[in-house]
Amino acid sequence: MNGxxxxxxxxxxxxxxxxxxxxxxxxxxxxxxxxxxxINHWMTDRQFADVFAISQLSPGPNVLIVTLxxxxxxGISGAMAATLAMCGPTAILAWYVSxxxxxxxxxxxxxxxxxxxxxxxxxLMGASALVLARTSDVSWTxxxxxxxxxxxxxxxxxxxxxxxxxxxxxxFAGVI
Amino acid sequence: MPPDSSPAFGPxxxxxxxxxxxxxxxxxxxxxxxxxxxxxxxxxGWARRSIVDQHRWMTAEEFNETFALCHILPGPNxxxxxxxxxxxxxxxxxxxxxxxxxxxxxxxxxxxxAGLYTRYGDIDALRRALAGVACAAVGLLIAxxxxxxxxxxxxxxxxxxxxxxxxxxxxxxxxxxxxAVLLVGIPLSLVMSYFxxxxxxx
Numbered sequence: 001m002n003g004x005x006x007x008x009x010x011x012x013x014x015x016x017x018x019x020x021x022x023x024x025x026x027x028x029x030x031x032x033x034x035x036x037x038x039i040n041h042w043m044t045d046r047q048f049a050d051v052f053a054i055s056q057l058s059p060g061p062n063v064l065i066v067t068l069x070x071x072x073x074x075g076i077s078g079a080m081a082a083t084l085a086m087c088g089p090t091a092i093l094a095w096y097v098s099x100x101x102x103x104x105x106x107x108x109x110x111x112x113x114x115x116x117x118x119x120x121x122x123x124l125m126g127a128s129a130l131v132l133a134r135t136s137d138v139s140w141t142x143x144x145x146x147x148x149x150x151x152x153x154x155x156x157x158x159x160x161x162x163x164x165x166x167x168x169x170x171x172f173a174g175v176i
Numbered sequence: 177m178p179p180d181s182s183p184a185f186g187p188x189x190x191x192x193x194x195x196x197x198x199x200x201x202x203x204x205x206x207x208x209x210x211x212x213x214x215x216x217x218x219x220x221g222w223a224r225r226s227i228v229d230q231h232r233w234m235t236a237e238e239f240n241e242t243f244a245l246c247h248i249l250p251g252p253n254x255x256x257x258x259x260x261x262x263x264x265x266x267x268x269x270x271x272x273x274x275x276x277x278x279x280x281x282x283x284x285x286x287x288x289x290a291g292l293y294t295r296y297g298d299i300d301a302l303r304r305a306l307a308g309v310a311c312a313a314v315g316l317l318i319a320x321x322x323x324x325x326x327x328x329x330x331x332x333x334x335x336x337x338x339x340x341x342x343x344x345x346x347x348x349x350x351x352x353x354x355x356a357v358l359l360v361g362i363p364l365s366l367v368m369s370y371f372x373x374x375x376x377x378x
Contacts, residue, residue, distance in 0.1 A: 018251045020354050022362070025252045026317065030347045031354035038351070050297065053310035054289050059213045060282025063252040067283050071290035079287045087279055090251025091259035095271060098245055098260045112373055114248045116365040119336035120358070122324045123343025129317045130348040136310040145308065149315025154322055163312045171308020172301055 006074045007081045009040070014066055014085040019093070023121020025063035025086070029128035032069060033135075042073050049135040057164060063087060142176045199233060201273040204262050207231060208277030213285075219254045219278070227261065234261075255279060335372060339365050 013035055021028040029052070036042045043051070051072070055065035063086055070082025101110070137143040149163045170176065199207065211222040220243070228239050246256035255278060262274025296302055328336045343361055346352045 017354065020358050021250050021252070022358065023247070023253075026320075028354065030351065034351055034353065046303075047297075049310040050293065050303070050306045051290075053306045053313055054293060055286065056313040056316075057309060058282065058286050058289055060286070061212065061219050061252055061254050061278065063255060064282055064286040067286040068290045068293075071287055072294065076287055079283070079290060083279060083283050087252055087255045087275070090249060091256050091271070091275055094246050094249045094251070094256035094260050095263050097249060098242070101245065108373075110245070110248065112370055113366065114244065115336075115373070116362070116369040117248055118324075119328065119333075119339040120343055120361055120365055122321060122328070123340040124347060124354075125317065125324070126321045126340070126344045127348030129314060129321055130344070132310070132314045132317065136307065136314050138307075142307070142311045145311040146315040146318070149312040150318040150322070151315075153316050153319035160316050163316060164309045167308040167310075167312025168305040169308065171311070172305040174304060176304065176307050176311065 003074060003077075007077060010070050010073055010078055010082045011085040014070075014082050015089050018086045018090045021086075021090070022117055023124060025061070025065065026128050027121050027124035029065070030124070030131045032065065033131050036069050042069065045135045047072070049132065052132055052136075053164075139176055141170075145170060145176070199231065199265055199270075201266055201269055203231075204266060204270055204273040205277035208258050208262075208274045209281045210277075212278045212282050223254060223257065233265070335368050339368070 017028050017031055017035070020031070033048055037045055037048050051068040052065055055062065055068055058064060063083070066086045067079045067083045071079035074081070133143075133146060137146050145167050149167065152158055152163060153160065207226055211226045212219055214222050224236075224239055227233050228236050234242070242260055243253070243257055246253045246260060249256055255275065258274040258278040259271040261271075263271030266273060325340070327333075328340070339361065343357060346357045347354065
């Protein structure tokens with residue numbers, strides 16, 4: 001596939017995906033994995049896990065994993081195309097809907113829609129965690145790091161940054 | 177501006193009491209760039225602090241309402257919020273300024289990191305460290321899911337849990353396409369929560 005074709009594939013893939021990303025970018029991770037690893041073979045399982053790790057380490061919204069996938073497909077223009085495709089259409093949709101709702105604020109539909117979408121988005125994020133665990137937790141010790149991080153993040157107010165740094169140091173030390 | 181123009185005919189004085197403070201396009205861009213770069217591990221908390229507490233561009237209720245709307249719509253919530261918020265003050269240009277501030281600087285950083293990864297990603301020590309980071313990050317994601325599930329469990333929301341598990345299994349285990357699952361799941365979930373609400377009212 002040539003460069004322009006790849007850019008268009010990125011734009012159509014992520015533009016469409018964003019409209020189905022109920023609950024945010026983390027909900028769409030299984031779909032990103034399916035498209036990038038299983039269907040298009042843009043990257044390996046291992047690279048997908050690495051890209052997820054980098055996106056969590058860098059500042060900014062979670063959606064940046066898309067920037068990294070785009071870069072691996074088509075360089076800088078791929079990174080920009082994928083990011084804008086993932087962010088642009090839904091931002092304009094949100095703007096449009098907010099203007100509609102500004103005229104009629106008494107509707108009870110927002111509450112019903114929210115009640116309907118919350119379980120869907122939690123299920124999607126759970127699936128994200130499962131897909132990522134399958135790619136990352138390749139050994140017994142790796143699984144332990146995941147479990148300990150999950151417990152610490154649930155039970156304490158420790159900054160997520162420290163847990164990722166600790167995970168990185170353990171990995172560097174060859175524990176995994 | 178001509179030197180003799182009196183303040184009454186000039187642009188609204190942003191420091192005048194009782195008037196909502198109107199950010200300029202540059203202020204919008206800088207504020208969202210700041211919360212994006214400072215907002216490591218979740219921009220939402222930083223956005224609330226910056227918009228409500230620091231700049232007083234919105235009250236806490238206005239912020240919650242705007243965020244709730246951006247949360248039920250698809251796509252990256254905080255990105256949606258930036259555009260909706262910016263457009264409220266500066267029309268389309270304001271929306272674009274806030275959007276660009278939120279997305280632009282971190283996108284540049286992520287692109288640089290992606291370039292470094294492409295170049296040095298094969299170095300064994302780096303791969304090991306990233307693998308460790310990924311393991312911890314998955315744990316953090318699991319914690320978020322658990323925290324979000326708690327209200328459903330507390331309310332004994334069987335219907336919600338059923339939908340949650342159905343989505344988890346079809347996407348996570350059977351790896352069905354997202355669109356297919358949601359085109360069935362969203363209408364089903366809407367109908368079910370509509371009837372639950374109706375029954376709760378009678």
